[in-house]
Amino acid sequence: MDVLDRLRLDVPVAQAGMSRIAGGRLAAAVASAGGLGTLGMLSPPELRSAIRRIRDEAPGRVVAVNVLMPFAHRRHVRTCIGSGVDVVVLGFGGNAALVRELHDAGVFVLAMVGTRGQADAAVAWGVDALIAQGREAGGHLVGTVAAQDFLAAAIAAARGRPVFLAGGIATAADTSVALAAGASGVVAGTRFLLTDESAAHPEYKRRLLAAETTLETTVFGFGWPARHRVVPNAVTERWCRADGSTRRLPAMINSISKPVARLSPDNSEAAILRLQRPTLPLLSPVAPLEGMPDTWIDRAALYAGDSVLRIPGITSAKQAISELAGP
Ligand SMILES: Cc1cc2nc3c(=O)[nH]c(=O)nc-3n(C[C@H](O)[C@H](O)[C@H](O)COP(=O)(O)O)c2cc1C
The missing domain is CATH 3.20.20.70 (Aldolase class I)
Structure with a gap:
């Protein structure tokens, strides 16, 4: 069939x-x-x-x-x-x-x-x-x-x-x-x-439409240290090299963080992003959703494919x- x-x-x-x-x-x-x-x-x-x-x-x-x-x-x-x-x-x-x-x-x-x-x-x-x-x-x-x-x-x-x-x-x-x-x-x-x-945050959508490039990185890898594609924001500015690769400190922390994924409760996105900061190399895979503060856009993963361009x-x-x- x-x-x-x-x-x-x-x-x-x-x-x-x-x-x-x-x-x-x-x-x-x-x-x-x-x-x-x-x-x-x-x-x-x-x-x-x-x-x-x-x-x-x-x-x-x-x-x-x-x-x-x-x-x-x-x-x-x-x-x-x-x-x-x-x-x-x-x-x-x-x-x-x-x-x-x-x-x-x-x-x-x-x-x-x-x-x-x-x-x-x-x-x-x-x-x-x-x-x-x-x-x-x-x-x-x-x-x-x-x-x-x-x-x-x-x-x-x-x-x-x-x-x-x-x-x-x-x-x-x-x-x-x-x-x-x-x-x-x-x-x-x-x-x-x-x-x-x-349900993506409206400012996340705007950032995507304004994006000029995407980055393949592992920076938002706390709990799930896998490769992902995002558009740049304050986190990638601080913790990624120009080619998207992750600087040593967050890479090291992410590499030992895998057990966290299975512990994270359902519905914990807002609680996690409330604590996350662009300057702090503890960067979860959570993306910003509608209803969250605009200021969280620069601390969270802005996932997008190259098609965004x-x-x-x-x-x-x-x-x-x-x-x-x-x-
Ligand atoms: C914001 C975002 C979140 C995603 N989350 C998941 C997910 O939870 N599970 C999954 O299997 N794939 C996820 N993907 C990957 C998609 O399954 C798919 O492979 C990808 O979106 C295709 O590329 P495109 O975004 O350029 O269309 C996600 C992709 C994006 C853009």
């Missing part, structure tokens, strides 16, 4: 799960417009209410949830299964037992991968489809080369399973190029962050879908 039919999509466009930036409002708007709306990982009660919102506002569409493995607990998986979600997108990890459990509950499972080795592993777990992420993507990176350069290897690893391409998707032309190269669809994060319905402004999610899908 064609994956667009299987996922009940009108267009081959998916919105990436982006933690609390991608709540029910954004995912429901994308799903209503015929794309794959994906909830970012929220606390179980918030997930349940966001899932209800998608069902109310986008009846007949699938409900998809991103399970962000470094932070996921059993309660998140139980909530997805208990709420009967249709699709789970595994990010930054996974395993065969989890995929089997999701399959037993009738869930369609995608995994985001960035190397041939990761793609082979995800296929061995039994996933239904891959998302091939390129290095130009926003947020955390598994991608090590440009998305278009990785796509062929991902398709070969997928052995007939659908492959979606993530990274560098800002226009219908980008989607066309990906489809022509064999992708079944595209995944966009930054483009959907820059919509009315995303080609996105002219903020639109509705529906408009973003039509711009990405084309005529």
